[in-house]
Amino acid sequence: MGSSDAGAAAGDAAYGTHTGAPNGSDLTLVLLAVPVARRQGYSRPQSHQKDVVRCVGDAFDRYHRDMISRRDLLQLSGLAAVSSALPALAQDLAAPDYKLEIAPVTLDLSPRHQIKTTAYNGQVPGPLLRFKEDRPVTIEVANHTDRPEVVHWHGLFLPPAVDGSLEEGTPPIGANATAHYTFIPRPAGFRWYHTHTLAMDDLTRAQYGGQHGFLIIEPRDHPARYDQEFFLALHDWGGHLLASEDGAMNPSYNVATINGKTIGSGEPLRVKQGQRILLHVLNSSPTEVHWIALAGHGLHVVALDGNPVPTAQTVPMLRLAPAERVCAVVEMNNPGVWILGEVRKHVQAAGMAIIVEYANQAGRPQWQQPPGLIWNYAQFAARQPDDEPTESPIIIPLAFESKFRGHGSMEGWTINGKSYPDTSAAPLKQGQRYRLQFINKSIDDHPLHLHRHSFELRRLGAPLAAASNSAAKSIRGIVKDVVLVDSQTQAEVEFTANNPGATLFHCHQQNHMDLGFMMLFNYA
Amino acid sequence: MPERPTSLLHLWLMLLACCSPALAQAQGNYEIQVYGADTLPADNLMVELHSNFTVEGQTDIIDGVYPTNHQEHETLELTEGINSWSEVGFYVFTSEQEGHGLQWVGDHIRPRIRVPESWDWPVGVSLSTEVGYQRAVYSPDTWTWEIRPIIDKAVGRWYFAVNPALERTWHGPDVNQGLGFAPSVKISYDFTRVVSGGLEYYADYGRLGAFAAPRKQQQQIFAVTDLNVSPLWEINLGVGIGATAATDHLIVKGILGRRFDWGRHSPID
Numbered sequence: 160m161g162s163s164d165a166g167a168a169a170g171d172a173a174y175g176t177h178t179g180a181p182n183g184s185d186l187t188l189v190l191l192a193v194p195v196a197r198r199q200g201y202s203r204p205q206s207h208q209k210d211v212v213r214c215v216g217d218a219f220d221r222y223h224r225d226m227i228s229r230r231d232l233l234q235l236s237g238l239a240a241v242s243s244a245l246p247a248l249a250q251d252l253a254a255p256d257y258k259l260e261i262a263p264v265t266l267d268l269s270p271r272h273q274i275k276t277t278a279y280n281g282q283v284p285g286p287l288l289r290f291k292e293d294r295p296v297t298i299e300v301a302n303h304t305d306r307p308e309v310v311h312w313h314g315l316f317l318p319p320a321v322d323g324s325l326e327e328g329t330p331p332i333g334a335n336a337t338a339h340y341t342f343i344p345r346p347a348g349f350r351w352y353h354t355h356t357l358a359m360d361d362l363t364r365a366q367y368g369g370q371h372g373f374l375i376i377e378p379r380d381h382p383a384r385y386d387q388e389f390f391l392a393l394h395d396w397g398g399h400l401l402a403s404e405d406g407a408m409n410p411s412y413n414v415a416t417i418n419g420k421t422i423g424s425g426e427p428l429r430v431k432q433g434q435r436i437l438l439h440v441l442n443s444s445p446t447e448v449h450w451i452a453l454a455g456h457g458l459h460v461v462a463l464d465g466n467p468v469p470t471a472q473t474v475p476m477l478r479l480a481p482a483e484r485v486c487a488v489v490e491m492n493n494p495g496v497w498i499l500g501e502v503r504k505h506v507q508a509a510g511m512a513i514i515v516e517y518a519n520q521a522g523r524p525q526w527q528q529p530p531g532l533i534w535n536y537a538q539f540a541a542r543q544p545d546d547e548p549t550e551s552p553i554i555i556p557l558a559f560e561s562k563f564r565g566h567g568s569m570e571g572w573t574i575n576g577k578s579y580p581d582t583s584a585a586p587l588k589q590g591q592r593y594r595l596q597f598i599n600k601s602i603d604d605h606p607l608h609l610h611r612h613s614f615e616l617r618r619l620g621a622p623l624a625a626a627s628n629s630a631a632k633s634i635r636g637i638v639k640d641v642v643l644v645d646s647q648t649q650a651e652v653e654f655t656a657n658n659p660g661a662t663l664f665h666c667h668q669q670n671h672m673d674l675g676f677m678m679l680f681n682y683a
Numbered sequence: 684m685p686e687r688p689t690s691l692l693h694l695w696l697m698l699l700a701c702c703s704p705a706l707a708q709a710q711g712n713y714e715i716q717v718y719g720a721d722t723l724p725a726d727n728l729m730v731e732l733h734s735n736f737t738v739e740g741q742t743d744i745i746d747g748v749y750p751t752n753h754q755e756h757e758t759l760e761l762t763e764g765i766n767s768w769s770e771v772g773f774y775v776f777t778s779e780q781e782g783h784g785l786q787w788v789g790d791h792i793r794p795r796i797r798v799p800e801s802w803d804w805p806v807g808v809s810l811s812t813e814v815g816y817q818r819a820v821y822s823p824d825t826w827t828w829e830i831r832p833i834i835d836k837a838v839g840r841w842y843f844a845v846n847p848a849l850e851r852t853w854h855g856p857d858v859n860q861g862l863g864f865a866p867s868v869k870i871s872y873d874f875t876r877v878v879s880g881g882l883e884y885y886a887d888y889g890r891l892g893a894f895a896a897p898r899k900q901q902q903q904i905f906a907v908t909d910l911n912v913s914p915l916w917e918i919n920l921g922v923g924i925g926a927t928a929a930t931d932h933l934i935v936k937g938i939l940g941r942r943f944d945w946g947r948h949s950p951i952d
Contacts, residue, residue: 413801
């Protein structure tokens with residue numbers, strides 16, 4: 160998905176289409192501080208195309224020019240939604256900036272692979288949402304399925320009521336019901352949205368399906384100058400359970416795609432010589448880590464999980480764990496027709512690749528097979544770290560272990576010996592700095608995600624056997640919301656408890672979170 | 684009473700035998716195993732040693748066939764994975780017995796194909812065929828052929844496998860018997876990640892469509908344990924009893940297997 164299609168569509172369709180908001184909005188919206196899902200009769204959307212996405216752009220800016228008091232109130236209240244019980248005035252006030260329709264869809268991943276799934280607005284990935292930092296936004300979400308849904312706004316600092324996690328208290332959107340999410344988007348950067356439901360043994364639901372989309376919160380300054388940007392979502396389809404060498408069942412996949420298409424099945428990324436393109440790469444896979452390279456080109460990484468890195472680096476490939484994002488600039492200085500795709504041969508053979516085509520170039524797409532897999536978070540850390548803060552963080556050790564459930568089942572998971580919902584941690588104190596010690600005793604790697612906060616990577620890859628006296632180097636400056644912790648290692652991240660409310664922490668591998676790998680932090 | 688479990692087992696087997704009409708065949712007891720549907724990955728070699736000792740078996744020479752009582756059978760099985768859905772196995776059967784010493788018994792070859800994982804069937808399915816020769820002093824039928832469908836399923840801690848095998852004699856007394864039906868079944872439970880335990884049932888009912896009389900059928904049931912100590916190792920131990928006159932009455936079996944992965948693997952493959 161490039162700026163020339165969905166991204167541009169979101170923006171172009173938006174400007175000038177909104178007529179503004181009526182008066183009296185402040186009072187009404189304050190009254191609506193409690194999120195309510197609106198039930199309504201099922202009405203199938205007339206179209207699942209991108210045109211159901213409405214963005215108000217400049218009109219929205221004008222509308223909010225006088226909204227300082229309202230914005231402040233929103234921040235205080237965690238305002239979430241409007242209800243059908245409200246008068247027409249309120250309905251008008253809540254005219255959404257975007258609409259998302261959750262509905263079943265049949266996707267053509269390739270001419271040979273068709274898949275029935277659930278998606279936003281009939282497309283995979285869902286529509287690109289562009290928000291402006293600190294400017295309130297309302298998204299109407301209509302659930303045209305027969306199951307409750309919830310949309311998680313991944314990487315945003317939101318109140319629990321709208322964060323999109325049932326565990327935190329976000330209300331579900333009932334079957335065939337509609338809800339509105341209203342919030343102030345922050346922080347700036349490349350975020351995403353996705354369903355936050357459980358799949359359990361059904362490997363077609365939740366993150367195994369097509370409910371994911373890109374979300375950009377536009378910063379005051381872009382982390383890099385570019386001529387064209389492309390959004391790429393890596394996803395795996397056709398999940399089924401296979402016995403694996405860890406003695407349990409694990410998901411395996413038949414098809415792997417970029418933006419819902421196998422190689423050659425979708426439009427190529429069209430570029431021109433001399434351009435600087437900005438790639439926004441998201442791994443929306445339910446369970447799989449992916450490695451991505453662009454043949455003939457280096458990838459200059461400028462941001463991880465949407466946050467600018469202290470030391471931008473040009474690397475031969477990207478590694479993305481589930482839910483991770485990487486922003487990379489590419490100098491288009493090697494004319495030809497190239498393949499951007501998974502480095503591992505069997506995954507690329509399953510379809511995970513896309514063609515990059517220079518203007519006026521033709522021929523068979525070229526791939527240059529890297530000899531190995533290379534990635535290291537630490538290379539993007541600050542070269543000259545700041546001095547250690549005088550305030551010592553409170554250390555919270557979190558040990559992860561698997562729980563055997565039979566060779567015919569996926570494994571269960573525990574945090575400090577307990578599975579969700581029995582997991583617990585001491586309440587957080589607002590303003591306090593915390594260091595989470597991730598002690599991964601299992602033989603799986605885990606992409607760990609903290610909701611509603613970002614954290615700073617501090618120490619990575621210390622072998623468990625020597626973690627206490629490990630020489631693993633301390634790093635600074637990399638801010639993320641997901642980190643992949645390798646098997647049998649210890650990693651440490653720090654965050655400041657600055658966003659009160661229930662805060663979910665979990666492994667972003669769908670089958671792990673389904674089977675106990677979650678924990679709620681609560682504020683004192 | 685300590686005998687009770689065995690007695691109940693005998694009773695169960697007798698009942699099972701009485702329900703099945705049939706004709707008997709000699710039983711090899713060289714490889715006592717219910718197959719799972721998986722095949723070995725490509726570039727992998729599995730080396731297995733099947734050790735079976737007949738504690739209480741046939742004591743007389745019948746039709747020139749040595750008695751099975753106190754025979755120690757050692758079978759070397761080599762299985763090579765061809766691709767993600769096929770393998771070939773090769774067997775060397777031996778027997779050691781007082782008065783006869785260590786003897787080569789015969790060899791079999793066993794190609795097998797499976798339903799590919801990508802088909803995502805709800806059960807594992809594969810099809811094996813086995814052809815081979817064994818010396819007449821150990822088996823009256825010297826050249827035999829077997830086709831063995833294999834169906835299995837793991838659900839939680841439970842594992843089920845069924846092998847409804849069909850056998851055909853190419854050379855020997857039973858050459859005119861047509862297809863024989865020799866099913867085997869396994870059910871086991873994972874007590875821990877390492878230790879599983881369960882039952883294996885082996886039978887030979889005789890000719891398909893005209894089963895042998897129950898006393899001439901072979902009916903054996905084994906109490907077994909599988910020790911899943913490593914993906915590279917296979918360990919199976921069991922004690923089995925036979926309920927019919929045509930079956931060896933008490934057998935102890937063991938399988939020790941080691942998988943060797945000699946393929947060159949790169950993280951990019």
